[in-house]
Amino acid sequence: MNYKEILLYGVYSDLRTEVARRFLGFLWWIIEPVMYMATFYLVFGLALRQGGPDYVPFLLTGMIAWKWFDGSVRQASVAISSNSGLVQQIYVPKSLFPLIQIFSNTFKFFIILLLLLLFMLVIGKRPSLHWLGLVPIILTQLYLIIAFGLLLASVIPFAQDLKHVVDNALMLMMFLSGIFFSAERIPESVRWLFELNPMVLVIDAYRAVLLNNQWPDAMHLLYIVAVATPALAFALLFIHKNERRYPKLML
Template sequence: MNYKEILLYGVYSDLRTEVARRFLGFLWWVIEPIMYMATFYLVFGLALRQGGPEYVPFLLTGMVAWKWFDGSVRQASVAITMNAGLIQQIYVPKSLFPLIQIFSNTFKFLIVLLLLLAFVLFLGKKPSLHWFALIPVIFTQLYLIIAFGLLLAALIPFAHDLKQVVDNALMLMMFLSGIFFSADRLPESVRWLFELNPMVLMIDAYRTVLLNNQWPDAKHLLYVVAIATPPLVFALLFIRKNERRYPKLML
């Protein structure tokens, strides 16, 4: 079995295990995001009437993109330490463990994205050719997730306290990623600083495509790729260099 087959089987096993643990099985992948979207619609759309009728799809688009990033990075960051028993028994490239978590979350994200598209259509938005731009947007965010997921997975076995730092940093990052407000509302003098956060640009790209029927800014996508490449290269080199040290760290 080659590494690609191991990766695919790992993703399949992870998804199958998650289904087996839940009473409703794979239906929960559909029910959970529907409940999630319905809650935000009831609270912000009907109860608070926050930001007008356009605010609910604006908010949901940001939350869907963010939850994919947040959940994937959190799970990938501890993937090596969570597989300590297997690592001590046989040799498996350590980068496969975070990748399994990332691609499992990506599969679930695509289901949620389809539900978001249905919700956007339900609200009266009309699809256009611009929606095909979701493909490069999704791949750009996946590249970003892989970069930071692998980086954290590589480092946390050497410094377990880093996990708490990651959890708090992601919480802070959620409020600084433009989920609840647009960068356009910020003064020009500080907007550039806000947009250094790659997730600000990713969330804006989804909104540009889905809500405004426009092409995303290619420069923003290239910036995200540029930001993600150094940590990805470092992570791959670091994991390769320490492949034989990880089992010893798990003792």
């Protein structure tokens, strides 16, 4: 079995196991994010009265993009350490463990994205050729997720306490990614600092396509790739250099 087959089987096995251990099965992939997004809508949309009449699709678009990033990076970051038993028994490229988590979450993301597109149609958003812009956005975000997922997965076995740092950093990043408000509400003098966060640009790209029927900003996507590339290169080099050390860290 080659590494591609291991990856595909790992994704299939992970999804199948998750369905088997939940009473609602695969329906939980839909129910959980819906409950998650409904909670934030009640807080920000109704209680705090943020946004306007189009705030629901505005919020849902941001939340779905963020949920994919957040869930994938969180699970990928601990994928090597959480598979300590397998790491100690046989040799498997350690990068496969976070990749399995990332592609499992990507599969679930596509289900939720399809529901979002159906919701857009129900509320009267007409599809256009601009919706094809979702393809480069999704590929760019996937590249970003892989880069940061592998980066964190590579270093956390050496410093387990980093798991708590990652959890808190992602929570902070969520509120700084423009999920609940538009970047246009940030003063222009500091907006450039806000937009250094690649997820701000990812979420804005989804909204441009789905809410405004505009093509995503190519320069923004290139910036995201530029941020992710050195992180991915470092992660791959670090994992390769320490392939034989990881089993010893699990003892």
